[in-house]
Amino acid sequence: MAGSEVKVLGTWASPFALRVHIALGIKSVKYEWVEENLEAKSQLLLESNPINKQVPVLIHHHKPICESLAILQYIDEAWPSAPSILPSDPYHRAVARFWAAYIDHKWFTWLKGVASAEGAEAKKAALDQVREGLVVVEEAFGKCSKGKDFFSGDRIGYLDIVLGCFLGWLYVAEKRNDVKLLDEEKMPGLAAWAIKFCLEGAVKDVMPDKDELLDYANMVFQAMAKAKAKLNAPPNN
Amino acid sequence: MAEEEVKLFGTWASPFSRRIEVALKLKGVQYEYIEENLTNKSPALLNYNPVHKQIPVLVHNGKPVAESFVIMEYVDETWKHNPILPTDPYEKAMARFWAKYIDEKLWPAAKKVVVTKGEEQKGVINEIQQQMKNLEGELKEKTFFGGESIGFVDIAANIIIWLVVAQEALGMDQILDEEKLPILHGWLQRLLDDAVFKECVPPKERHLDFSKVKFGSSIASK
Numbered sequence: 450m451a452g453s454e455v456k457v458l459g460t461w462a463s464p465f466a467l468r469v470h471i472a473l474g475i476k477s478v479k480y481e482w483v484e485e486n487l488e489a490k491s492q493l494l495l496e497s498n499p500i501n502k503q504v505p506v507l508i509h510h511h512k513p514i515c516e517s518l519a520i521l522q523y524i525d526e527a528w529p530s531a532p533s534i535l536p537s538d539p540y541h542r543a544v545a546r547f548w549a550a551y552i553d554h555k556w557f558t559w560l561k562g563v564a565s566a567e568g569a570e571a572k573k574a575a576l577d578q579v580r581e582g583l584v585v586v587e588e589a590f591g592k593c594s595k596g597k598d599f600f601s602g603d604r605i606g607y608l609d610i611v612l613g614c615f616l617g618w619l620y621v622a623e624k625r626n627d628v629k630l631l632d633e634e635k636m637p638g639l640a641a642w643a644i645k646f647c648l649e650g651a652v653k654d655v656m657p658d659k660d661e662l663l664d665y666a667n668m669v670f671q672a673m674a675k676a677k678a679k680l681n682a683p684p685n686n
Numbered sequence: 687m688a689e690e691e692v693k694l695f696g697t698w699a700s701p702f703s704r705r706i707e708v709a710l711k712l713k714g715v716q717y718e719y720i721e722e723n724l725t726n727k728s729p730a731l732l733n734y735n736p737v738h739k740q741i742p743v744l745v746h747n748g749k750p751v752a753e754s755f756v757i758m759e760y761v762d763e764t765w766k767h768n769p770i771l772p773t774d775p776y777e778k779a780m781a782r783f784w785a786k787y788i789d790e791k792l793w794p795a796a797k798k799v800v801v802t803k804g805e806e807q808k809g810v811i812n813e814i815q816q817q818m819k820n821l822e823g824e825l826k827e828k829t830f831f832g833g834e835s836i837g838f839v840d841i842a843a844n845i846i847i848w849l850v851v852a853q854e855a856l857g858m859d860q861i862l863d864e865e866k867l868p869i870l871h872g873w874l875q876r877l878l879d880d881a882v883f884k885e886c887v888p889p890k891e892r893h894l895d896f897s898k899v900k901f902g903s904s905i906a907s908k
Contacts (some may be wrong), residue, residue, distance in 0.1 A: 477856075480814040492690045500787065500820055501787075509776075512776055514776065514779045514783075515783055516782065516783050516786055517788075518782070519782040519783050519786070520779070522779065522782065523775050523776070523778070526775035526778065527775045527776075531707070539760055539763035539764045540746075540749055540751070540760070542752045542760070542763065543757070543759070543760040545754050546753070546756040546759065547756050548752050549754055550753050550756060551754075585737065597856070614712065620722075629762070
């Protein structure tokens with residue numbers, strides 16, 4: 450059966466696993482999704498990714514591929530028929546990879562920083578940094594899209610997937626901190642892009658519901674706060 | 687073929703710009719090298735890499751490319767002979783995985799081990815030993831990570847040389863010990879013997895002096 454040739458190990462809330470969902474959808478590849486429990490990782494996950502023990506993992510012909518950006522490029526290369534995920538020109542590919550590195554290493558780190566910032570001042574600084582990063586990416590969007598709907602032009606591609614997977618968690622940060630981050634005024638290009646991205650065929654059926662994600666995030670952060678309070682509490686008499 | 691203009695902005699002591707030198711030399715690409723002073727960055731560098739203001743930057747016919755792995759893939763895709771990455775998509779994915787592992791796990795640990803002491807340092811040493819064992823698991827009996835010749839992961843792993851030199855400069859016991867890590871140790875000797883690669887490491891004495899100055903304050907309280 451063709452479907453069992455391709456397996457994805459992931460979690461519904463993981464933006465990195467969402468990248469793989471979307472990419473396989475773009476290529477119309479049938480696959481089996483294995484929902485992992487990160488508190489009790491499956492034997493398959495531990496064997497497929499022994500080094501990092503993380504999702505997502507793509508398993509193709511029984512061979513595991515790890516790290517979402519490596520997986521995206523693998524999908525583009527293993528299923529080379531159109532539509533393509535990365536541009537064909539080496540310079541445009543370099544531009545796409547550069548911004549993917551910026552989004553993952555800088556911007557997403559700042560987004561995570563919002564959750565770990567303690568105190569009103571630190572939170573504000575963290576949120577400002579996320580917003581500033583989006584302004585930088587807004588400029589990149591202008592240059593890459595050249596007036597079209599997506600970073601990749603008329604259809605979604607690498608950079609759309611790399612940033613778009615975080616839209617749910619961006620919404621979570623906005624709601625939990627009662628702020629606007631993806632601001633239509635400051636980032637009109639990205640604001641319009643975000644709406645179109647979520648409506649894309651390969652995205653809308655696999656993107657987690659953002660309010661479900663918010664409920665999940667609230668639950669996780671509440672549990673973390675409880676665990677922290679317990680650690681900091683004075684010993685019982 | 688149209689005249690090509692290739693410029694590389696780098697610094698002599700950066701493993702990241704040295705990576706690009708290896709890639710360009712393996713392909714026989716002629717380039718102009720510009721040594722940057724990171725305390726006084728040139729307007730050209732700031733213009734070509736306004737986002738990070740860092741080296742290395744490759745400028746090809748006026749178009750800048752930044753981030754060492756991005757540049758390496760660009761070089762490989764533009765000058766297709768003597769490939770640095772495998773052609774098979776799975777092997778390519780593995781190379782990208784291990785290069786990322788080196789930069790995101792091994793390099794931060796290497797930077798940490800030379801500025802920590804006591805129990806904390808011991809913990810980082812154990813971490814690095816495990817990371818190196820993982821790399822050995824990938825290398826196995828191959829001459830290089832790239833197979834018979836140097837490839838993407840070998841070039842990425844050049845940072846191991848910076849760790850070895852820093853440890854020597856500080857009089858630390860080498861983590862990359864021939865007994866404990868024979869496979870990786872053998873690989874490093876082959877890498878340093880390679881005709882192209884050995885042109886792309888900082889001169890040893892100068893590198894040792896540089897490391898002593900950079901990390902020297904951690905010796906005092908050892």
